[in-house]
Amino acid sequence: MIPLLLYVAIFVAAFFIVRLGARKMTERHDFTSLKTVTFGDESAVRPDRWASVISIVTIFLLWGAFTGSKWVPVHAPGPFIGDTQFTYTAEAPDGARDDATVFIRVFEVGADVTEPEIDPGDGFAKNDVITVGAWRSKLLLFDQNDEITRKDGARIVAIDGQPVEPGGEVITDAGRVAVTSKGSLNYEPPKGMQMEPIWLPPPEAVVARVAEIASEGYQNFTLWEHLGWSLYRVVLGFILGAAVGIPLGYAMGLSDWFRGWFDPIVEFMRPVPPLALIPLVIIWAGIGESGKIILLFLAALWIMTIAARAGVSGVNITKVHAAYSLGASRWQILRHVIIPNSLPEIFTGARVAMGVCWGTVVAAELVAAEKGAGMMIMVASRFQLTDIVIMGIILIGVIGYGIDILFRIAERWLVPWKGRS
Known part of the structure; x- marks a missing residue:
């Protein structure tokens, strides 16, 4: 919750700082800057590079601050490490x-530790000593060295002077101490606000994993x-889905017969998540490469079909009437x-379809895959290798973002008339 609040606070502060200060220093003087009406004009909305940079830096700083990274100067309070008592x-x-x-x-998990020597004391309740790893907890049978044990009817009635009953707990300066239903003690040291590496490793651990797997490999294959195999599956599945979906969408947008015939099928399959089709694909195509490609093909097919159909439906009818008035044939109107005029919608659908394919490839590679980013992530998750999991997620996101940028560049080059009448 605290990282989220910090993120929101940084967003608000950066918004006003950039708007009031840095943005005036980097104002553009081009065609868009000359427009008098920009609200609602999508072509006038461009990514603010300051916002992009600050967003990425903020996420990195929060990640490092709440994982104790050596790469950031400020850290959230970490777990207690040292000697204490109650x-x-x-x-x-x-x-x-x-x-x-x-x-x-x-002690820090993984470090060597020795128990301190203590004086057991003179009363019937003897002093105890335990060692516990940071972020961990430890069960203490307090009466194992006492003269009067729980079997004799002894019980704990207070922790650091605070009354407690079985099933209750007390928060002390040393940490959380709970009394179990059977009367033993469960001690948990203060955890601070940092995440344990097994849940979220610091950035340097993830980068180290990238270098390690890139040079030594993982599960018999290099990074x-x-x-490469994940990218090959995604691109091939997307190309096949687009090759079938775009013509089908055009046919549905131009022919009432095709619209009536395929509309129930498309609208039925569109909300079905690709992951739900995995058992059926396995039954039909087996667990080889063909099954994975078919699943990615189906993930892209319906999106591209709907995008092409929407592109045809969105064509300004006055342009069609103007072409007919000039004597254009149906083929010329289509071409x-x-x-x-439908290409902008198709490019938008392609970007969405590619994102869905990247999300589906992880599940597709669960089925008897020997290589692939999804397979690498899932195998690592079984052994709680969170740094490999995060590394795979980041690399998939970076590749997907790179592909999306390529689509944007291609759209600007192939569809320069987007947003204009």
Whole structure:
């Protein structure tokens, strides 16, 4: 919750700083800057590069700050590491009470640790000593060295002077101490606000994994082979889906017969997630490469079909009437009016379809895949190798973003008339 609030605060502060200061220094003087009406004009909205840079830096700083990264200067409070203690009060069956101290050594997980030597004390409740890893908890059988045990009727009635019952807990300066239903103690040191590496490793651990797997490989294949195979499957599945979906969308947009015939099928399959088709694809095509390609083909097919159909439906009818008045044939209208004016919708659908394919390839590679980014992520997750999981997610996102940029460049080059009447 705190990282989210910090992110929102940085967003608001950066918005006003850039709007009031830096943006005036980088104002553009081009055709768009001369427009008098820009609200609602999509062609006048361009990404603010300052916002992009600040957004990425903010996410990186929050990631590093809440994982104790050495790459960022400011850190959130981390887990307690060192020696601490708390005192419990034991009550004998006859009502007599005695205090004992539990000496605790909290160590960094993976580091060598030795228990401190202590004096057990003189009362019937003896002092105890435990070692516990940071972010971990430890169960303490407090009476294992006491003269009067739980079997004799002894029980804990207070922690650091605070009354407690079985099933209750007390927050002390040393951390959280809970009394279980059977009367033993469960100690948990203060965790701070940083994430444990097993849940979220710092950025340098992820970068180190990239270098390691790029040079040594993972699951018998190098990093580039894993990414290359995933990219090959996604691109091939997308190309096949577009090759079928675009003509089908044009046919549905131009023919009432095709619209009536295929509309129930398309609208039925459109909301079905590709992951739900995995069992059926396995039954039909097996667990080889063909099954994965078919699944990605189906992920792209319906999106491209709807995009092409929407592109045809969105063509300005006055342009079609103007072409007919000039004596154009149906083929000429299709070639010079419908296709050019539908390309913006098709490019938008292509970007969406490519994103869906990247999301589907992870699931597609779950089925008997020997290589691929999705397979690498899933295998790593079974062994709680979170750094490999995050590395794979980041690389998939970077590649997907790169492909989206290529689509944008191609759209600007092939469809320069987008947003103009």
